Amino acid sequence: MWPLVADTDRFNRDTGVPPVEVLGTEANARRRLRLRRLGVPIEWEEEPFEWVRPHRFGVVRRYARGPIVELRVEARLEERDDAGTSLDYDVRVRPRNLLGLLAAAVQIGLVSRSRFARTFRTYDSLATTSEPAQPARLASGGGDRLRRGGEKLREQGVDPRLVAALVVLLERGDEQALARLRPYELADAWQAGRRESLELLLHSTRIGLTELRWELLCPSCRGPAATVGSLRDLDTGVHCETCGIDVSADLDRSVEVTFTPSPSVRAVDRREFCVGGPQLSPHVVAQQLLGPAEERRLTVRLRPGTYRVRALGEAGGDVFEATGETVVTLANDSESERLLRLERTEWRDRAATAAEVTSLQAFRDLFSTEVLRPGEPVSVGTLTVLFTDLRDSTRFYREVGDAPAFGSVMQHLDVLREAVASEGGAVVKAMGDAIMAVFTHPAAAVRAGLAAQRAVAGRPLELKVGVHTGPCIAITQNGALDYFGSTVNLAARLVSLSTGADVVVSGEVLADPEVEELALRREPLAATLKGFEESLELWRVR
The missing domain is CATH 3.30.530.20 (START domain)
Structure with missing residues (x-):
């Protein structure tokens, strides 16, 4: 209840x-x-x-x-x-x-x-049954648009079960739920994969059934401090009126992607009837207003995870691990009234962040013009960057001739694109016979690199691959979303060390738990890289 x-x-x-x-x-x-x-x-x-x-x-x-x-x-x-x-x-x-x-x-x-x-x-x-279907409240002609849109999605190869679920939701879903559709929450409700649900909404936006919104979230209350329809309109800093703090754009931590029905299909009532209830801050387990020097002891039942106590609008806080019945003391040791919160820290588990969405191949294919405001770099947190290059491609052109070699190279780029997309990554750019791709998980990048090498082997081509993971900066470059920083630079250097029969990875990639589970053959690699004076832990994996 x-x-x-x-x-x-x-x-x-x-x-x-x-x-x-x-x-x-x-x-x-x-x-x-x-x-x-x-x-x-x-x-x-x-x-x-x-x-x-x-x-x-x-x-x-x-x-x-x-x-x-x-x-x-x-x-x-x-x-x-x-x-x-x-x-x-x-x-x-x-x-x-x-x-x-x-x-x-x-x-x-x-x-x-x-x-x-x-x-x-x-x-x-x-509480014991599913939400009853509401009478259809579609815009004029919305029913036909919804029907044709569903047919287009199925023709594009989208799972028919998910298409049917989306059509029913857009036609008969609750008004307030439709105002802010979160892809991962829908995935849980539909018992579907998160990437599949997110890509469904991206495709439905492209054909006009839904609209995509970028929400700049306050790190304290986690409510939208600003909502825009394009990355280009995203301010790098706004003010949260509730918390009284400035919010900066970080595509990995503070920008969430949500969706809403297109007005041509169904107009949604966006009026607010209450602006401060508990469900507006579902990550907050308890919220209490304490006077000066006041203290309260709360007994709460917590699911396993990391929690913290902090005052509204303040960074940091007291962090602790807990599970089950827990006694938490909220204390205001200041001379003024404070609103204290006990909150879960794992808020991003249910949020499709901008960093994740922009690193999907489907997003780059469908929204190639979606870019940041020119000249404004934005942090995207940690991404895994993969670079490839063909071994001895110049010799290959000389031996087989320009036209046949060019055809083989183009086919190899298609293979790379498929390998990257199948692991949830995105090709950022192609540079001759080389590519740069990004992933949200190191293991996905390693699997994609190994799969591409197997697919290319014997064409006769050999594919060199380098992978590194770390913080990145996003920026608009040549009219497209691109990534820069030391992480990108190191990944670009690693590809030259690959023999074409292995993937060269950094120690940070190999230390990732999901990469360890792959149980790959590994061999330490000693090398000096231009621009990196420090000692680097490098590995060949197969």
């Missing part, structure tokens, strides 16, 4: 609360909000939500004028012995006058009580 009840944005919508407008954000995520009921504006200051997942949450709203002074909401959920859930939803009002007393009795005691009960009964049913 928690994911449904604690989704206060959806709950407010489902119970008939009008959409809200944010008038301003103060310290510790206090907000000034307004809604209109029957044309009459109602304004209030909202304290930050407090919660301990998945047992309780609450919020306090104070009204500057009108018949109500204050409204407090607290929800408590407890697991029952019969595997059900007990829900206690408590709403308390402090009226300003007699009119407020009457308004509270009618609106909250009768109208809202009935709506809340009906909505909770619906959620109780949803």
